[in-house]
Amino acid sequence: MNTNKHSKKVVHLPLFIQKNHKAILFSLLLFLMLPTTFVHAQRLYTTDGVNIRAKPNGSSKILTSVSAGTAVTRTGSKGNWIAVKVDGVKGYIYKTYLKSSKKASASSANSTSYRAVITASSVNMRAKPSFSGRIKGSLSAGQSVTVCTTKGAWKKVKTSAGKKGYVYGIYVGKSYTPVKKAAKTSPTVSTGNYRSRAISYAHTRLGNKYSQARRDQKGYADCSSLVRDAYKSATGKYIGNTTYEQLELMDSYLYSVSSVHNVTVGDLVFHRGSSNHVGIYLGNGKVLHASQTAGKVKISTFSRSSTYWDTGCNAAAYCASR
Incomplete structure (x- = not known):
């Protein structure tokens, strides 16, 4: 006669889990308690020298600027803007300036050239990406150039004559609209x-x-x-x-x-x-x-x-x- 007919079947867990079940349970509970932003944090890389802004729009305050290839931590998103954290600064970067791979980021920032124009008058072109760099020439507003590479806030450009040098990035844009001059003011205006x-x-x-x-x-x-x-x-x-x-x-x-x-x-x-x-x-x-x-x-x-x-x-x- 089988005396164990109604007895429960014993399931033997692997020896590793038996010995460490308390530590495994604690780790599982800790993981479940982590903030959502941490669980979903993602490492991204900038494709160009870019500003980090306080709010998800192009007119908000600039908190800091980072160079191409900088690693940032994604903490969320709002529309086309990615919430990021870098060196303790939290802000937003427009999505097209971020890539998931550092290799892809460096390639995009440093290898892909594109056409651009100078957006201000008498912009200095320098031998190195610094205001202390030797001035190689001056570029005029509306002048067409080819952007070869980006280094921080500077663009290495090439003119139609083949001359190369660095220009501060804020003076390089996709288009140029001449500024309308203000009308002369009477000297009697109380100012x-x-x-x-x-x-x-x-x-x-x-x-x-x-x-x-x-x-x-x-x-x-x-x-x-x-x-x-x-x-x-x-x-x-x-x-x-x-x-x-x-x-x-x-x-x-x-x-x-x-x-x-x-x-x-x-x-x-x-x-x-x-x-x-x-x-x-x-x-x-x-x-x-x-x-x-x-x-x-x-x-x-x-x-x-x-x-x-x-x-x-x-x-x-x-x-x-x-």
């Missing part, structure tokens, strides 16, 4: 308040660190972003994003300067040499500007014999007229 408000704002930026890559981040500025922000704060008007664009937009308000001491307080002063520079005149030979040499926003004093500032601009009148 004193605009000037004083612009100066007051610029004083709040004293000590900000100089950086072209981080110019739109808090605590940083370069010369053109500083005056752009000052007049935006003072008037709500846009005077241009770069010195090249500012010179074009305000061409009707430019005047020659034999001495910076002859400039109206609150006007912009430009140096139009091998590298454009701009600041706000404070009077008594003093100019408030973002100095690349000093590495910060500061006030410099110039003598009457100084020839550095060669152009003034009635920026306040320009803003009043728009």
Whole structure:
């Protein structure tokens, strides 16, 4: 007679699981408790030098910039924008600038050439991707070039004549639309308040660190972003994003300067040499500007014999007229 007819069948688990069942159970529970963003995190690579923005749109604040081939962690998405994290910074990158493979990213960024145009006047082409690089020539607005490679924020371009060099990326685009010049403004326009408000704002930026890559981040500025922000704060008007664009937009308000001491307080002063520079005149030979040499926003004093500032601009009148 079979006495085990109604007994339950014993299932013997593998010896490894028997010995480690507590650790396996704990690991399973820990995995299930992980945040969704961690579980679905994905490593991606940038295909070009690209800005990381605070919100999923092209007009939002730029948090930082990364070069081609940079590894980022995908944390989500919103429409055509990918939420990413890199070096502790969380923001958004447009999806076409990301690839799943570093090899594919490098190939796209460094091997595929394309046609482009210069978007600003008198853009310097340099021997290396740095503002300290030797200037090999100057390119004009609307000039067609071939972009050969990308290195960080710089583009290596080739002209129709076969000349090669590096151009800062913000001056290279897919199309060029000539800027419509503002109409001349009567010198009787009352603009004193605009000037004083612009100066007051610029004083709040004293000590900000100089950086072209981080110019739109808090605590940083370069010369053109500083005056752009000052007049935006003072008037709500846009005077241009770069010195090249500012010179074009305000061409009707430019005047020659034999001495910076002859400039109206609150006007912009430009140096139009091998590298454009701009600041706000404070009077008594003093100019408030973002100095690349000093590495910060500061006030410099110039003598009457100084020839550095060669152009003034009635920026306040320009803003009043728009």
